[in-house]
Amino acid sequence: MMNPFELERYFARWEFTAPFLLSASDTEPLAMSELLRLASPEMSDAWANLSLGYTESTGHPLLRQAIADLYTQTASDEGGEPPHAISSDDVLVFSCAEEAIYVSMRALLKPGDHVVCLWPSYQSLYDVARSIGADVTLVELREEAGWAVSASEIEYAIQKNTRLVIINAPHNPTGSMPDHDTWRTIVKTVEGSGAILFTDEVYRLLEHGDAVPLNAAATSSPRAISLGSVSKAFGLAGVRIGWIATRDAAIFRSLETYKDYTTICASAPAEILAIIALTNWSSIVSGQEAIVTANLKLWEAFMSDHESLFRWVRPTGGSVGFPQWLGEGSVDEFAENAVQEAGVMVLPSSVFRHGNPRVAMTNNFRVGLGRKSFPTALDRLGSHVRARYG
Numbered sequence: 001m002m003n004p005f006e007l008e009r010y011f012a013r014w015e016f017t018a019p020f021l022l023s024a025s026d027t028e029p030l031a032m033s034e035l036l037r038l039a040s041p042e043m044s045d046a047w048a049n050l051s052l053g054y055t056e057s058t059g060h061p062l063l064r065q066a067i068a069d070l071y072t073q074t075a076s077d078e079g080g081e082p083p084h085a086i087s088s089d090d091v092l093v094f095s096c097a098e099e100a101i102y103v104s105m106r107a108l109l110k111p112g113d114h115v116v117c118l119w120p121s122y123q124s125l126y127d128v129a130r131s132i133g134a135d136v137t138l139v140e141l142r143e144e145a146g147w148a149v150s151a152s153e154i155e156y157a158i159q160k161n162t163r164l165v166i167i168n169a170p171h172n173p174t175g176s177m178p179d180h181d182t183w184r185t186i187v188k189t190v191e192g193s194g195a196i197l198f199t200d201e202v203y204r205l206l207e208h209g210d211a212v213p214l215n216a217a218a219t220s221s222p223r224a225i226s227l228g229s230v231s232k233a234f235g236l237a238g239v240r241i242g243w244i245a246t247r248d249a250a251i252f253r254s255l256e257t258y259k260d261y262t263t264i265c266a267s268a269p270a271e272i273l274a275i276i277a278l279t280n281w282s283s284i285v286s287g288q289e290a291i292v293t294a295n296l297k298l299w300e301a302f303m304s305d306h307e308s309l310f311r312w313v314r315p316t317g318g319s320v321g322f323p324q325w326l327g328e329g330s331v332d333e334f335a336e337n338a339v340q341e342a343g344v345m346v347l348p349s350s351v352f353r354h355g356n357p358r359v360a361m362t363n364n365f366r367v368g369l370g371r372k373s374f375p376t377a378l379d380r381l382g383s384h385v386r387a388r389y390g
Helices: 006-014 032-036 041-048 061-073 097-108 124-132 151-157 180-193 249-259 268-278 281-305 331-342 374-389
Strands: 091-094 114-119 135-140 162-168 196-200 225-229 242-245 365-368
Touching (some): 032 268, 041 268, 061 091, 061 225, 061 268, 091 097, 091 249, 097 124, 097 162, 097 196, 097 242, 097 249, 124 135, 124 162, 135 151, 162 180, 268 281, 281 374, 331 365, 331 374
Parallel strands (some): 162 196, 196 225
Antiparallel strands (some): 091 242, 225 242
């Protein structure tokens, strides 16, 4: 039996009823017309004459190639070995990243296996494994350590029966990222242990400032798995396209076979839209980066004006951060007051308690930096904070 997905239940309650969202995890959604304007003549024709039948179970060939090309175009030899190429045959398309997570856990784990996962993190990354009967060790990221991923703590957590080591970088909800040296150490450690490295990379390409993206896990280790999506960096959550990339043929076959019991294939319109986005990834992501950068500055100015009430570790990637509430009462009370009195939804850290209500959490909450509506929501929160907390 699986635990209720606390984050998703919270969003189900407030996402479409609260007037102002300050904790959205994605970036600014693109309009259909905006995306279609980017289409090549060939893809415009493919869209106009699309047959709404079944699609290939592994994904549209052009989509799989566009994903493989993305890895090639964003690869780096930053201080280490050049990454290995990903081919279209290494890419398996899913109907969103969540399906890819579920299928990966179900296909690769059995009762008694051991899993290492960062925490806090997206609940399905560890709770699907628990529902299977796997033993999960959560490696905690700590605010006092800058939310930094510790390669030594991951190594310490690995056991003889560890099947998966699950990393999320850039990290949700903290926005932290390992540096390139730490990342290479983690890759080599997991590879040497015989476990499979599963990396949630849905925020990849949203690194802040001059930071160079980490090489995808699938390009860095022969048995690693990279999880990708058009939801976060591309602003296309409504398209519902995700994917897995892995150079391990046995892993690929396991996931492909299990997918026959879930969606079988992706939506034909969604695949065409994803192809258009991925072949125009640079311009789309640059626009989203600009929004995140502007909102990051606004949030830091807001905190400066209310330094007795908020503090944070500045995120280094992604479109989210994890500030701490320093004011009166718990963060749950702060969040409830904000949404009930001001219509501003903020996501409290209690939703990351990994299914155990007795787990103590710090007074943090997730802030989403990717939407154009952020300044309006922040103004509304500011008025609420001044009125209630002085």
